[in-house]
Amino acid sequence: xxxxxRYVPTACAxxxxxxxxxxxxxxxxxHLCHREQFSLFLWAPGPLAxxxxxPAPLARLVGDMLTQFLGLPFVGALIMSAVLTSLGVxxxxxxxxxxxxxALVPAAxxxxxxxxxxxxLTYPLSSTLQxxxxxxxLLTARRVSRPAGVGRxxxxxxxxxxxxxxxxxxxxxxxxxxxxxxxxxxxxxxxxDWHHGRLRQLERRLDRHASHPDRFxxxxxxxxxxxxxxxxxxxxxxxxxxxxxxxxxVESTASYPIIYFSGELWFQVGDLTNAEHSALLGMLFSPxxxxxxxxxxxxEISLIRGDEAAAMKYLRLLDKTLxxxxxxxxxxPQNRPKEVRRWVELKxxxxxxxxxxxxxxxxxxxxxHLVEDNPDNVFAREYLYAFDLLGKDLDxxxxxxxxxxxxxxxxxRTWAEAMLxxxxxxxxxxxxxGDARRERMGRDIPPEVVDAFVSFTExxxxxxxxxxxxxxxxxxxxxxxxxxYWFFYHFAEMR
Amino acid sequence: xxxxxxxxxxxxxxxxxxxxxxxxxxxxxxxxPDYDGAVVPFNIxxxxxxxxxxxxxxxxxxxxxxxxxxxxxxxxxxxxFPERRWHRLLASEKGNTLTVEITSAGQPxxxxxxxxxxxxxxYVTYRLIDPSFEVWHRIEIRERDVTGFRERILSDWHHTxxxxxxxxxxxxxxxxxxxxxxxxxxxGTILNREGTLRKLTLKxxxxxxxxxxxDFHPSGRYAVFTWNNVIPSLRTLGxxxxxxxxxxxxxxxxxFDENRLLVSPLxxxxxxxxxxxxxxxxxxxxxxxxxxxxxxxDSVKQLRYSLVRVPFDAASGVMGDSIEVVWDASLQQGSxxxxxxxxxxxxxxxxxxxxxxxxxxxxxxxxxxxxxxxxVTRSPAVLKAPDASTSYHSWSSxxxxxxxxxxxxxxxxxxxWFAHVxxxxxxxxxxxxxxxxxxxxxxxxxxxNIPDLGAAPVPFDARTIGRLRKTLPAEPFQIKQ
Numbered sequence: 001x002x003x004x005x006r007y008v009p010t011a012c013a014x015x016x017x018x019x020x021x022x023x024x025x026x027x028x029x030x031h032l033c034h035r036e037q038f039s040l041f042l043w044a045p046g047p048l049a050x051x052x053x054x055p056a057p058l059a060r061l062v063g064d065m066l067t068q069f070l071g072l073p074f075v076g077a078l079i080m081s082a083v084l085t086s087l088g089v090x091x092x093x094x095x096x097x098x099x100x101x102x103a104l105v106p107a108a109x110x111x112x113x114x115x116x117x118x119x120x121l122t123y124p125l126s127s128t129l130q131x132x133x134x135x136x137x138l139l140t141a142r143r144v145s146r147p148a149g150v151g152r153x154x155x156x157x158x159x160x161x162x163x164x165x166x167x168x169x170x171x172x173x174x175x176x177x178x179x180x181x182x183x184x185x186x187x188x189x190x191x192x193d194w195h196h197g198r199l200r201q202l203e204r205r206l207d208r209h210a211s212h213p214d215r216f217x218x219x220x221x222x223x224x225x226x227x228x229x230x231x232x233x234x235x236x237x238x239x240x241x242x243x244x245x246x247x248x249x250v251e252s253t254a255s256y257p258i259i260y261f262s263g264e265l266w267f268q269v270g271d272l273t274n275a276e277h278s279a280l281l282g283m284l285f286s287p288x289x290x291x292x293x294x295x296x297x298x299x300e301i302s303l304i305r306g307d308e309a310a311a312m313k314y315l316r317l318l319d320k321t322l323x324x325x326x327x328x329x330x331x332x333p334q335n336r337p338k339e340v341r342r343w344v345e346l347k348x349x350x351x352x353x354x355x356x357x358x359x360x361x362x363x364x365x366x367x368x369h370l371v372e373d374n375p376d377n378v379f380a381r382e383y384l385y386a387f388d389l390l391g392k393d394l395d396x397x398x399x400x401x402x403x404x405x406x407x408x409x410x411x412x413r414t415w416a417e418a419m420l421x422x423x424x425x426x427x428x429x430x431x432x433x434g435d436a437r438r439e440r441m442g443r444d445i446p447p448e449v450v451d452a453f454v455s456f457t458e459x460x461x462x463x464x465x466x467x468x469x470x471x472x473x474x475x476x477x478x479x480x481x482x483x484x485y486w487f488f489y490h491f492a493e494m495r
Numbered sequence: 496x497x498x499x500x501x502x503x504x505x506x507x508x509x510x511x512x513x514x515x516x517x518x519x520x521x522x523x524x525x526x527x528p529d530y531d532g533a534v535v536p537f538n539i540x541x542x543x544x545x546x547x548x549x550x551x552x553x554x555x556x557x558x559x560x561x562x563x564x565x566x567x568x569x570x571x572x573x574x575x576f577p578e579r580r581w582h583r584l585l586a587s588e589k590g591n592t593l594t595v596e597i598t599s600a601g602q603p604x605x606x607x608x609x610x611x612x613x614x615x616x617x618y619v620t621y622r623l624i625d626p627s628f629e630v631w632h633r634i635e636i637r638e639r640d641v642t643g644f645r646e647r648i649l650s651d652w653h654h655t656x657x658x659x660x661x662x663x664x665x666x667x668x669x670x671x672x673x674x675x676x677x678x679x680x681x682x683g684t685i686l687n688r689e690g691t692l693r694k695l696t697l698k699x700x701x702x703x704x705x706x707x708x709x710d711f712h713p714s715g716r717y718a719v720f721t722w723n724n725v726i727p728s729l730r731t732l733g734x735x736x737x738x739x740x741x742x743x744x745x746x747x748x749x750x751f752d753e754n755r756l757l758v759s760p761l762x763x764x765x766x767x768x769x770x771x772x773x774x775x776x777x778x779x780x781x782x783x784x785x786x787x788x789x790x791x792x793d794s795v796k797q798l799r800y801s802l803v804r805v806p807f808d809a810a811s812g813v814m815g816d817s818i819e820v821v822w823d824a825s826l827q828q829g830s831x832x833x834x835x836x837x838x839x840x841x842x843x844x845x846x847x848x849x850x851x852x853x854x855x856x857x858x859x860x861x862x863x864x865x866x867x868x869x870x871v872t873r874s875p876a877v878l879k880a881p882d883a884s885t886s887y888h889s890w891s892s893x894x895x896x897x898x899x900x901x902x903x904x905x906x907x908x909x910x911x912w913f914a915h916v917x918x919x920x921x922x923x924x925x926x927x928x929x930x931x932x933x934x935x936x937x938x939x940x941x942x943x944n945i946p947d948l949g950a951a952p953v954p955f956d957a958r959t960i961g962r963l964r965k966t967l968p969a970e971p972f973q974i975k976q
Contacts, residue, residue: 045571046932252630273729273736284625284632290940307734309882313905316937355732357792369731 005101009092012104016111017085025077028119028180030189032080034257035121036071037195037293038286039064042320056130058166063126068292068323070125080118083128084111090135119180121257122287130167137163190220191261195293199224213238216258218245222386223264231382232412235389236483242494243390246383247363250278256285260294269380270350271366272301292324299331304347308333350377363387364396371404381405385415392489394422402441416445417485420453456481460490524551524597524604527937531606534915534923536615536896537585538642541576542608542926543933548572550601557596560588560610569599573933578643585610608926611915613895617642618670618949619911619928620649620663621900623941626907631659636675638663638952641913644931647956650677650685654961658682662945663953666711666718667838668892670951674718676705677960683969688715688751690954696969697749698722699756706749710773714809719772719781721746728792734906739853740791740798744768746783747974750812755975759814761805770800770852771833776840780804781814782821784831784852796850799824802831802843812975822865822872832860833886836867837894842920843867844897846886847874854886855902855909861885862899864920875922878914882906887945897922898946909942 024032041064042048051061066083070076088111095103114131117123137160145156186209193202206221213221221238222245225231239245248254248262260282266275276298283294295314302311311331318328329335352373358365364387370380381404388397397418405411411419423442459477464470481487525547535542546554546569556574557566565580584593589612597604623635635651650660658679666672671690676697677683683694684706697706697720706720723744730738746762746769749755762769765788772783784800791798802822806815822831827847832854834845843865846854854860861879865872878885880903887909888899897916900909914925928943930936955963 042938044934044938045573046934047938049932271731273731276736277729280625281630284630289625289633305734307906309905310734310907313907313937317940320938352731355730355735357728357730357738357795360727360729366731 008101009089009096009104012108013085013089013092016088016108017081020081020084020111020115021074021077023077023115024080025074027182028185029073029077030192031119031121031185032070032076033192034188035125036067036069036076038121038256038283038291039067039288040290040292040295040317040321041065041068042317043322044320047320055169056126056133056167059130059133060124060126063124063129067125068321071323079125083125083132084115084118087111087114087128087132087135090132090139094135094139113177116177116179120178121184123178124287133163133167137167187216188257190216191257191264194220194223194264199227210238215241215244216248219248219261219265222246222383223268226379226382227268229378229382230412231386232415235386235414236417236485236488240390240488240492242392242492243363243387246387246390247361250281250361256282256287259285263297265383266366267297267301269367269370269383270347270352270374270377271370271380272305272351274360274366276301277360292318292321296324296327299328300347303331303344304351306348350374350380364391368400371400375404375406389414389418389485394418394425394489398422405441410444410446411441413449414485416449417453418489419445420450421486421489424453424457452481452484453486456484456486460486524548524602526604526606527933528927528929529606530595530608530926532924533608533926534611535585535608535926536613536913536915537589537610538582538614538617539585539913540641540643540929541578541581542929543573543575543931545933545937546572546574546597546599548601551597551599554597554599554601557598558584558593559596560584560593561591562587575931575933582642609923611895611923613893613915615641615896615913616668616891616893616948616950618952619898619946620665620673620949620953621911621946622660622662622944624944625940626909626942633657634660635957636660636663638949639928640952641928644929647952649953649956650675650960651957654957655964656680658964661707662887663947664710664945665889665947665949665953666715667713668890668948668950670949670953672711672715673949673953674709674711676707677964678705681964681969685955685960685963686751687953687955692955692959692963692967693751694963694967694969695749695751695754696971697756699972699974701974702745703743706747707744708771709749712748712774712807712809713776713778716750716752717774717809717812718749718751719746719774719783719807720749721770721772721783723770726791734858735856737853737856738792738795738851739856740795740851741768741770742791744770746772746781748781748807748812748814749972753812754970754972755812756972757812757814757975759805759816759976761814761816761818768798768800768852773834773836774807775804776836776838778809779806781807782834782836782843784834785818786824786830786852798852799828799830799850800832800852801825802834802845821870833888835888835890837890837916838892839894841867842894842916844888844890846888855884855900858882858884858902858906862888864922866920873920875914877922877924885912889945889947891948892950896948898948899925900943900946902942904936907942908936908940909944910936911943911946 051057066079088107091110092103092107095106114128141156141159144159145152190205202224206217218239218241225234247265248258250259250262263275263278279294279297283291295318299311299314315328315332318324354373356369367380367384370377371384384400388400463473527545530542552572554569557564563584565576565584567576588610592607592609594605594607617640618638619641620638633652636649637646638649639646661676663675673687675685677685684697686693686695702722704722704724707723709718709720711718721744723741726740726742728738748757768786770784772781782804785803786798786800789797801820801824803818803820805818824830829847830850832846832852834843836843845863846860847863848854848857848860861874862885863872863874880901883901883903883906885899885901888897890897896913898913901912902909911928912925915923
């Protein structure tokens with residue numbers, strides 16, 4: 001029994017620590033990265049001193065200090081494991097005196113409970129550290145107050161008071177119980193791949209989830225395709241929830257990550273007003289209303305705009321962090337290396353050169369404005385075509401294509417398919433005849449697309465006649481043409 | 496290989512010192528904030544500042560007056576003066592110019608500021624908001640004692656279920672006369688009159704939104720408001736992020752004794768927009784900004800507000816029947832906003848933008864000072880900021896100081912500034928609200944919105960407002976033509 005009492009708790013603690021490392025490193029890594037990205041720990045006297053005027057100062061200070069490392073490979077998982085395992089060990093030691101090995105039960109429950117809560121995006125590490133501190137305080141108070149005596153008791157009271165002062169009265173999240181949400185984790189992982197430019201990994205991740213696609217997947221898939229200039233060739237190869245897969249909403253019902261992620265599109269196409277809007281709102285509604293990642297984005301946006309004063313505001317903040325200090329210095333005017341300067345110049349070529357006043361999230365207007373101002377903005381141009389087509393607005397597409405498609409550039413697959421549809425519908429239309437540009441557009445369509453369209457049209461017109469049932473005809477049509485714009489145009493319905 | 500611990504310590508030392516890009520550079524030394532040439536009241540809090548660069552981390556800083564001096568050493572580039580000695584020095588140096596000598600391993604430097612014998616009102620209230628376009632989150636209204644660093648929260652998101660709240664306005668800089676609007680469920684206009692708090696519904700049938708911008712009548716019985724249907728829109732060019740305009744607005748007077756909203760057909764016309772009303776200090780006129788209707792947002796660049804006035808009879812609560820133009824937008828090729836009278840009624844300070852009605856997003860916005868007796872307007876050069884708006888000003892109770900919000904420095908985050916105004920309306924070099932930690936504003940990601948000077952503290956805090964919001968029913972108001 002004595003041996004068991006000695007080794008079983010140790011073995012349990014080690015097993016728990018290992019399990020937690022594995023869980024956070026293998027299955028919940030993106031969550032840790034995201035939490036780090038939406039926190040900011042400043043090594044500056046003012047902000048450091050401010051901790052001592054807030055509740056649970058030590059827990060908050062240590063918690064926020066550790067959070068800045070959560071995004072580092074292994075380190076983040078090790079930190080989470082260390083904090084949660086320490087809680088388990090301390091809870092065990094608190095109760096073991098009275099209930100022996102049964103103290104493993106409350107210890108395990110405490111670890112499970114706090115692991116669940118740490119799986120949420122809004123529960124800070126400092127809250128678990130508060131529990132760690134409180135239990136450690138109770139243990140210390142018990143130890144120093146033995147053997148009994150007035151002096152010892154007084155010492156115990158002092159320890160308790162100090163513990164409460166340092167760890168007590170913090171912010172306890174309203175949501176009492178939480179558990180890991182692997183959907184959110186997948187979402188964060190997708191974004192993380194995009195953020196770090198791991199495009200192959202992103203593609204693989206999206207492919208793995210292709211059988212259960214959603215708007216979020218479609219958004220990143222389209223970003224990925226457009227970044228490879230393949231949006232027009234592959235638009236219909238993937239799930240498209242109409243225009244909703246092209247952007248993410250910035251609205252009161254959207255969560256802060258979604259609001260923040262919505263800015264990725266705007267940053268890529270060069271609409272910095274919308275990009276800044278998303279970054280600021282995403283940051284504002286995040287748990288700490290601050291974050292290293294949105295600050296970096298805001299600094300980039302300001303640099304591209306040539307707004308050095310605003311950029312310096314953000315860079316100065318990042319300069320006070322351990323992990324982004326170098327990045328900030330690299331982007332300050334006096335230290336900016338050639339590659340940063342070149343990148344900024346490149347991004348500036350995408351910017352609007354004329355002014356408009358419009359409602360936020362006026363997607364079509366924003367994209368058209370970008371392409372009007374800069375016809376070489378391929379990303380925006382492809383998104384504009386896709387926006388028209390996924391809204392089934394063939395007229396708008398043809399107008400935009402005629403206006404913005406550079407001469408001599410053959411249409412990508414989806415654009416060609418859409419053109420055929422429009423031309424069939426407007427065969428005798430005066431808008432086609434006499435319009436040399438549109439006639440030329442028709443000639444640019446590859447013959448294999450025309451052949452496929454003829455075949456599609458035959459089958460489409462034959463629906464409901466012939467020996468096969470309507471269902472099997474439909475199945476055949478879908479099998480052969482399910483990934484064409486023609487099929488989307490005729491059969492896709494918004495649910 | 497270096498000891499990793501010492502490397503980490505070195506890094507932390509570098510990080511925690513005042514570093515970063517220039518905000519103000521004179522003789523090669525970067526000081527933030529820069530108080531060079533400023534005229535400051537003798538009762539102002541210590542003008543702490545930061546010195547950039549490792550060579551100034553432990554600089555010796557001496558403030559020299561005629562009768563004495565204070566000497567301190569910078570702590571990691573942060574220069575912070577002891578409050579008591581500071582106040583003693585400034586109290587004995589009224590009217591004098593003080594020199595600040597900076598000596599260190601780096602280049603020696605000095606600057607000077609002048610101590611005005613005119614005291615500033617001890618309190619300034621402001622709203623802390625994120626510069627986040629059209630939404631709000633975690634808003635607070637605070638009151639700062641400008642003679643020191645004490646700050647009180649008057650209303651916050653914690654106690655109001657994250658409700659939106661508009662800015663706090665004093666009547667004649669009095670602590671016992673003020674209001675602010677609390678929006679959302681259980682909201683209303685919180686009126687502090689003679690120290691008694693009331694919650695009012697300043698919205699009646701026919702008003703699509705509740706009262707928005709407003710100001711007190713000198714009697715305290717009335718306040719003039721406009722209701723504004725405010726539309727935020729995005730702009731695309733350069734750093735012009737937003738255009739905020741009204742697509743409908745009208746003017747009304749609230750009678751706090753009779754719970755009536757007094758309206759006039761003259762100020763409720765659909766073919767005109769009305770906004771930013773204020774009473775003249777004698778209470779006989781309502782001044783406000785008025786623009787002819789143009790379709791918005793398409794013609795927003797043609798939306799220009801003139802400064803006009805309409806007579807008001809406080810005895811009967813009736814507005815006059817003619818509108819007189821005081822500053823003509825079409826002649827001046829600009830748009831007026833936020834008119835505010837000096838307490839003696841001689842000066843009218845207002846914002847001039849190229850067009851529109853929301854000065855904080857207009858970087859060209861500057862303050863104009865009108866001599867009411869002659870109608871002559873001038874633009875105080877010292878209040879101009881390159882590429883940053885200057886707006887939302889208020890007067891001190893003796894008319895010797897103005898407070899205003901300006902985004903100078905970074906163009907994004909509004910800060911509180913003060914400037915001395917002499918009897919002839921000359922404005923001295925302004926200075927920013929000093930902070931205990933001089934690095935505070937550089938690292939602070941919120942804007943100070945609508946600084947309003949008060950001679951005394953207001954008699955409520957966030958808990959009072961939170962309680963009042965839930966327990967006190969809002970008093971209804973009826974429209975009277």
